[in-house]
Amino acid sequence: MSRLSRVLAACLVAALTAAGLAALPVHAEDEPVSLRILAINDFHGNLKPPPAGIRVADPADPAKTSMVPAGGAEHMASLVKLLSDGQPNTIFVSAGDLIGASPFLSAMFHDEPTIEAMSEMGLALSAVGNHEFDEGKDELLRMQNGGCHPTEGCRGPQRFTGAKFHYLAASTFLAGTDKTVFPPYEIRTFEDIPVAFIGLTLKATAGIISPASAAGLDFRNEAESINALIPELKAKGVQAIVVLIHEGGWPSGGMNECPGLSGPIVDIVKDLDSAVDIIISGHTHQAYVCTIDKRLVTSADKFGTLVTAIDVKLDRTTRDVVSATATNIVVDTTLPKDPAQTALIDAYEKVAAPIANRPAGSIAQPLSRVPNGAGESALGDVIADAQLAATAKGGAVIAMTNPGGIRTDLARRDDGAVTYADVFASQPFRNQLMTVTLTGAEIKAALEQQWLDPARPRILQISNGFSYAFDPKQPAGGRVDAASMMLAGKPVDPAASYRVTLNTYLALGGDGFTAFKGGRDPVVGPYDDEALFAYLKANSPLAPPPRDRILNRAQ
Known part of the structure; x- marks a missing residue:
């Protein structure tokens, strides 16, 4: 028996004892x-x-x-x-x-x-x-x-x-x-x-x-x-x-x-x-x-x-x-x-196996959903990149996704392989993608809504080529530095229009991101899990990106 098994077995015995697993004696009628x-x-x-x-x-x-x-x-x-x-x-x-x-x-x-x-x-x-x-x-x-x-x-x-x-x-x-x-x-x-x-x-x-x-x-x-x-x-x-x-x-x-x-x-x-x-x-x-x-x-x-x-x-x-x-x-x-x-x-696995076992590609390392100090995760970056890739032909230049929709790390098997079931485990909500038009000012307004709960901010995961800096110590509405918002090396113009890909949950104002509800000219794209599946197939073996798109100036 391994050390972990011994630890768990000891925990179980102790817990069952504490919980009084032994059969209870027959009580007198005045007993509880x-x-x-x-x-x-x-x-x-x-x-x-x-x-x-x-x-x-x-x-x-x-x-x-x-x-x-x-x-x-x-x-x-x-x-x-x-x-x-x-x-x-x-x-x-x-x-x-x-x-x-x-x-x-x-x-x-x-x-x-x-x-x-x-x-x-x-x-x-x-x-x-x-x-x-x-x-x-x-x-x-x-x-x-x-x-x-x-x-x-x-x-x-x-x-x-x-x-x-x-x-x-x-x-x-x-x-x-x-x-x-x-x-x-x-x-x-x-x-x-x-x-x-x-x-x-x-x-x-x-x-x-x-x-x-x-x-x-x-x-x-x-x-x-x-x-x-x-x-x-x-x-x-x-x-x-x-x-x-x-x-x-x-x-x-x-x-x-x-x-x-x-x-x-x-x-x-x-x-x-x-x-x-x-x-x-x-x-x-x-x-x-x-x-x-x-x-x-x-x-x-x-x-x-x-x-x-x-x-x-x-x-x-x-x-x-x-x-x-x-x-x-x-x-x-x-x-x-x-x-x-x-x-x-077993009965359900027999029905699910042909779809679940489809190969998606491979990853050089597991892709973690754990964020760094700026709220950015390796898996979040990859998912945003996948959604941009899936909608770029339709004019999208930025993709954003909500961290709550990423439910687990993207694991790899011993040979680095990833299946559709692995992809689905990371993105189980199967939201459809939607590309909308937003101004630079509207994008900033949406980013400011990441701190609706300042104690537990919801930092959106963003696609490669888009970057910005924030300071959580600043007052509401002023946490994102507008001058730091860059797209393809150029400043984001508050008055200019940009095609932005979101999942339908965000596009409809989910997680309190009501600024996205003003998006215009919506075009519906593939499902988020399908976008990630296709991106892995096209880019394997995929390595974790550097997580340098978002800067927290308070650190």
């Missing part, structure tokens, strides 16, 4: 009712273990950490069964983003495989996440109810019948109404004690999905939406309340620690009615077990690498939560593979 909640978040269609795994501390020396393999539906299903074994009351839930921004195997089938995998695994309830809305409300309703895709039909190995679990959407309303897209909560009973599970996504969802997908929907304040339900739940005799919320924070400690937590979830929890007992969070792709305002708050990393085991005691008289503890447990890839999950994955 035991409930185990198993929780995940941000699975994003990772039916197979993600390449990066997860970083864990060595139990023998917590100062040392190692990256270990983790995740995959086959191993998660086995862990869920293991953690449920011997427990009188168990429920498996999600805090959203089960689907969307998924690897090729799930995304090719519009995430039907993931819905089927989670249903087979016994998932009971899930909050809607922002990525649940990537293809719009009607497509999400199809995920719940089943049926063939409206334009691509039934492509999978069997007819899609929809989720066996229930989506919850307490803060997502049909615009102009008080009707939620899905039920706001569901009540489950454990030994005659009702427990309410409220599910919802972040208020900012409309700003981080495409404007077309957000049309007709109203995403309301998280805490207010939850608090508004408390009188109704109490009237139904519910005292124990669990929130599944697709919003989170950023910790400073290990996956089962919380020495410091920042981010939206902190204020949301503090604003919640005291009747709320437990908060299962997500969205930020972090792992933590925290106490905020005397309430348990958890998150289980991303891509199915962790399952949170939450052990709850319910008072038989008051019917309320008297205690709750949690442990994040690694989805160890040495766990046996669940046969039902293996069969499901």
Whole structure:
């Protein structure tokens, strides 16, 4: 057994022990009712273990950490069964983003495989996440109810019948109404004690999905939406309340620690009615077990690498939560593979393989999406260059893409080869390209919108030949130095017109880049993944570019 395997095995044993895996003894009637909640978040269609795994501390020396393999539906299903074994009351839930921004195997089938995998695994309830809305409300309703895709039909190995679990959407309303897209909560009973599970996504969802997908929907304040339900739940005799919320924070400690937590979830929890007992969070792709305002708050990393085991005691008289503890447990890839999950994955792979295995070319080194101090990444540069190459014959001179659309590094096999599945993993949204006319002043205005959230700017990735400098310490509207904006070695003229290629998400004002909505004379081009695939074929072996297009003057 390798050192990493020993570390992971030790972590798993310690975690299972901490989570109280052993069968519970029979309690007297005045003893609390035991409930185990198993929780995940941000699975994003990772039916197979993600390449990066997860970083864990060595139990023998917590100062040392190692990256270990983790995740995959086959191993998660086995862990869920293991953690449920011997427990009188168990429920498996999600805090959203089960689907969307998924690897090729799930995304090719519009995430039907993931819905089927989670249903087979016994998932009971899930909050809607922002990525649940990537293809719009009607497509999400199809995920719940089943049926063939409206334009691509039934492509999978069997007819899609929809989720066996229930989506919850307490803060997502049909615009102009008080009707939620899905039920706001569901009540489950454990030994005659009702427990309410409220599910919802972040208020900012409309700003981080495409404007077309957000049309007709109203995403309301998280805490207010939850608090508004408390009188109704109490009237139904519910005292124990669990929130599944697709919003989170950023910790400073290990996956089962919380020495410091920042981010939206902190204020949301503090604003919640005291009747709320437990908060299962997500969205930020972090792992933590925290106490905020005397309430348990958890998150289980991303891509199915962790399952949170939450052990709850319910008072038989008051019917309320008297205690709750949690442990994040690694989805160890040495766990046996669940046969039902293996069969499901194999069935979809047989259909997907001919497309997934198409050779795209080769790369000299992996292309990282990790940005430098100016927000520029090697993969971002290559993607922008690919989009410019795909649209240059139509007059494009600049291409820009949003960093949030780049989901993973572009990996290489031992021989440097890259397949279509690898390309798709990096750009899973499959946005169409659109070339529009913008003035130099409009381009600058769009670049200034990179700091709508100064604490977490969204630096656009730009094509070769275009460059500029910025100073994040300057006031809003003055961070980009207009004189530094250069195209093909010449200053960008504020009054001149330029043909700029964007994906449709940006062109419609996605991520808050409303300046792009003024683009004129739109010409629709290929899909972004097809542009990158063609660029690799034409330029292999491709080396990482130098990342010198954007200058941060504050460094």
